[in-house]
Amino acid sequence: MKARTALSGVIVIAALTALALLAPKLPLGSPTQISKDHALVGPSLREPFGMDDLGRSVLGRVVHAYRISLGVAVASVLLALLIGGPLGLVAGYAEGWPDHLIMRPLDVLMAFPGILLAIALMGVFGTGSLLVAGALAVVYTPVVARVVRAAVLATKIEVYVEGARAMGATVPRVVFAHIVPNALTPVLVQASVLMALGILIEAALSFLGVGVRPPTPSLGLMLSDGRGFMTQAPWMVIFPGLAIMLAVLGFNMLADGLRDWVDPQARAH
Amino acid sequence: MPLLLGMSVLVFGLMRLVPGDPAVVVLGFKATPEGVKALREEFGLDKPVVQQYARWVSRAARGDFGLDFRQNEPIGRMILDRLPVTIELTLAATLCAAVIGVPLGLLGGGRRGGVADRTALTIGLVGVSLPDFWLGIMLILGISLGAGLLPSAGWVPITESVVENLQSVALPALTLAISRAAVLGRLTRAAVLDVVQKNFVQYARAKGLGERAILFRHVLPNAAIPIVTVLGLQIGYMLGGAIVVETIFTLPGVGRMTLDAVLERNYPVVQSTVLVIGAMFMLVNLLTDIAYGLIDPRIRQSRR
Numbered sequence: 001m002k003a004r005t006a007l008s009g010v011i012v013i014a015a016l017t018a019l020a021l022l023a024p025k026l027p028l029g030s031p032t033q034i035s036k037d038h039a040l041v042g043p044s045l046r047e048p049f050g051m052d053d054l055g056r057s058v059l060g061r062v063v064h065a066y067r068i069s070l071g072v073a074v075a076s077v078l079l080a081l082l083i084g085g086p087l088g089l090v091a092g093y094a095e096g097w098p099d100h101l102i103m104r105p106l107d108v109l110m111a112f113p114g115i116l117l118a119i120a121l122m123g124v125f126g127t128g129s130l131l132v133a134g135a136l137a138v139v140y141t142p143v144v145a146r147v148v149r150a151a152v153l154a155t156k157i158e159v160y161v162e163g164a165r166a167m168g169a170t171v172p173r174v175v176f177a178h179i180v181p182n183a184l185t186p187v188l189v190q191a192s193v194l195m196a197l198g199i200l201i202e203a204a205l206s207f208l209g210v211g212v213r214p215p216t217p218s219l220g221l222m223l224s225d226g227r228g229f230m231t232q233a234p235w236m237v238i239f240p241g242l243a244i245m246l247a248v249l250g251f252n253m254l255a256d257g258l259r260d261w262v263d264p265q266a267r268a269h
Numbered sequence: 270m271p272l273l274l275g276m277s278v279l280v281f282g283l284m285r286l287v288p289g290d291p292a293v294v295v296l297g298f299k300a301t302p303e304g305v306k307a308l309r310e311e312f313g314l315d316k317p318v319v320q321q322y323a324r325w326v327s328r329a330a331r332g333d334f335g336l337d338f339r340q341n342e343p344i345g346r347m348i349l350d351r352l353p354v355t356i357e358l359t360l361a362a363t364l365c366a367a368v369i370g371v372p373l374g375l376l377g378g379g380r381r382g383g384v385a386d387r388t389a390l391t392i393g394l395v396g397v398s399l400p401d402f403w404l405g406i407m408l409i410l411g412i413s414l415g416a417g418l419l420p421s422a423g424w425v426p427i428t429e430s431v432v433e434n435l436q437s438v439a440l441p442a443l444t445l446a447i448s449r450a451a452v453l454g455r456l457t458r459a460a461v462l463d464v465v466q467k468n469f470v471q472y473a474r475a476k477g478l479g480e481r482a483i484l485f486r487h488v489l490p491n492a493a494i495p496i497v498t499v500l501g502l503q504i505g506y507m508l509g510g511a512i513v514v515e516t517i518f519t520l521p522g523v524g525r526m527t528l529d530a531v532l533e534r535n536y537p538v539v540q541s542t543v544l545v546i547g548a549m550f551m552l553v554n555l556l557t558d559i560a561y562g563l564i565d566p567r568i569r570q571s572r573r
Contacts (some may be wrong), residue, residue: 108275112547116434116527120280120543124287177288183325200400205511207402208528223403230410237410241403249398 009192012250020066031056031064031217043235044268046189050235052225058235062243065217068129069247072212073198074135077191080140085187087141088148093175103149106142111175115141118201123212129212132202139201140194147190151183158182196251203244219244276547277329281322284540286369301465309433325540344541347526352545354424355520358514359507360447361438366453366503371496372451375458375484389454390458401510405444405517412440422519441474441518449503456499460492467491493564501557505550 002181019026030102038055041047049058083107091102109117155161161178169177205211207218214221220242295305308314316323328335334344377389413421425433464470465488473483512524519525521544530538 020520052567084493104271105275107272108279111272111276111551112543113505113550115509115512116543116546119512119528119531120283120539123534123539124283196398204402208513210528210531220402223406227406230406231414234410237403237406241407244400244403245395245398248400249395252394252398 003257003261005253006261009250009253009257010090014244016247016250017065017070019063020070023063023067026063028060031161032215033057042233043054049239050233052222052236053229053233058222058239061217061222062219064249065219065222065240065244066243067245068212068216068218069199069202072129072133072136072202073195076136076140076198077128077194080194080217081136081187081191083137084141084144085148088145089152089175089180089183092147092149092152093179095153099149102145106145109138110142110146114197115201115204118205119208119210122205124179127213129159129216129218132205132211135205136198136201140198140212143194144187144190147186148183152179153185155179155182168237185258185261189255192251192255192258196248196255199244199247199251270561272551273548274326276551277326277544278322280540280544280547281325284536285318287534287536289345329541329544335537337535337538338445340354344538347538348542348545351521351526353426354520355511355515356526357427357434357438358441358511358520358522359504361442362449362507363500363504365442366449366507367500369446370450370453370459373454374496375461375489378456378458378461378465381465386458389458393451393455393458396448397455399448399451401444401448402513402517404447405441406512407480408440409517410554424520437520441514443454444517444518445507449507449510452503453496453499457496459494460495461488464491490564494561497560497564498557501553501560503540504553508546508550508553 028074033056035055038051039053041051041055045048047057047059049062052061054059087102087106091099098187112120117139118132118135121138122131122167125131125134131132161174164174202211203218203220203223207224208220209224212218212222222240223237226233226240277376316324319546324336332345334348337344337347371382371393373389377386377393380386410423412418419436421440423437425437470483470487473487478486508524511522513530514520515522515525516528523546526544527546528538530536530542
């Protein structure tokens with residue numbers, strides 16, 4: 001049952017990624033072509049998601065918006081892994097003052113609700129998809145560092161690490177051959193959760209007007225545009241929202257499945 | 270306390286990173302060199318940064334956040350006016366989340382693998398993935414505009430009319446609560462499944478106690494700690510989510526005040542509200558810690 005959850009998640013993610021990557025080559029309505037004649041035309045066989053207030057294809061825009069959604073989420077998680085990963089590794093392995101030096105400032109970042117910190121950062125540095133990815137990376141870095149640190153702390157007292165050290169393994173060898181591989185799985189679970197969260201937060205920021213700049217198609221921007229027309233053209237708000245949910249669901253299912261795979265005790269349930 | 274100080278340094282430092290002179294930003298195209306100079310002096314922007322920080326933080330500690338750049342209103346007063354809205358919204362949403370989430374988890378955890386469990390699991394997974402701002406729009410579309418049942422926007426203080434106040438808080442609270450309820454439901458299920466395997470539950474069952482009595486007398490009290498932890502965390506999330514929900518439903522709370530201030534680049538206000546919301550977030554986490562001790566006598570013992 002759990003393996004199926006993870007697999008479904010992977011299938012959803014793979015399908016959406018393929019859609020996003022191939023978006024310009026697919027026979028979809030143009031996401032930017034404005035046409036007065038088609039404004040607010042409802043869903044039809046040719047345009048199953050209908051047209052928006054400027055006569056642009058909602059389906060075309062949703063598919064193109066996935067490029068931003070997924071791109072921002074991937075970039076932010078990778079950045080956070082690159083920065084937070086080594087920080088957590090050092091903090092967990094060294095303990096003592098390096099641990100404090102690294103973790104206390106990160107605690108401060110974690111003391112704010114994530115979306116609040118992201119909004120404040122966007123307010124200071126301006127809008128745009130790269131900046132959204134940057135702001136999310138700042139929010140994620142302490143989360144990643146904590147997970148890595150905890151995994152390292154748990155792994156380094158294992159007998160096989162002790163054994164490797166007794167056999168004269170150097171510090172880099174102990175860290176990269178024994179500790180890192182074992183710390184990898186909880187990090188993967190966390191990365192999947194953060195991907196889901198990243199898609200949600202990017203959409204929320206864009207919806208609030210502090211995220212991606214128009215006319216870039218973003219699911220959050222589509223929702224805020226659609227709000228003004230929601231009684232005449234509910235498809236303008238229904239489909240982008242469902243699109244967000246589908247992507248988030250995919251990553252949450254993957255995280256769920258991975259988590260149970262990592263933790264055999266939970267699997268037994 | 271060191272955490273709070275760190276937070277204030279971060280917030281203050283962040284606002285100093287804003288490109289350009291805040292005085293010029295505020296005055297906009299009307300900026301004259303004399304006007305900029307006067308404004309800089311008025312707000313102490315001509316002093317060294319460390320001195321500015323010390324001044325701000327010592328006043329903020331007394332609840333004095335200075336004057337708003339634009340309307341020249343005391344920021345502390347503005348926050349105090351809006352705080353009850355955010356607090357009521359968060360409390361109402363917490364209540365909704367607990368009322369929906371805990372039974373959902375019990376329903377699932379009580380009979381593992383059954384139809385109810387699988388349904389609850391699916392609802393949980395979908396609920397967690399639901400963007401709250403979209404849910405808000407859908408609720409407005411369906412319940413306010415469609416069925417005409419509840420207001421889609423605005424706020425009536427509880428001092429004016431209790432009924433109308435509850436009506437104005439209902440949809441926003443529900444919007445904020447659903448995804449949190451899903452998280453809570455998933456966790457309650459996990460906690461219940463964990464406790465159900467314990468020996469004392471087996472024993473209770475062996476001595477012939479009814480399933481309902483086992484659930485409420487033995488399982489729930491023991492599953493309460495993780496449930497309260499997660500509920501505490503969820504309240505924290507809701508403080509962030511309030512920004513989005515207050516904006517959708519145009520509620521005059523601190524969250525919307527923050528967003529408006531960010532959009533109009535009103536940095537003294539952003540600086541203050543971010544710190545206040547952050548401090549509330551911290552307070553909630555602290556209260557959660559205290560709640561453990563109240564629930565679990567073992568933790569109370571070990572702390573002595």
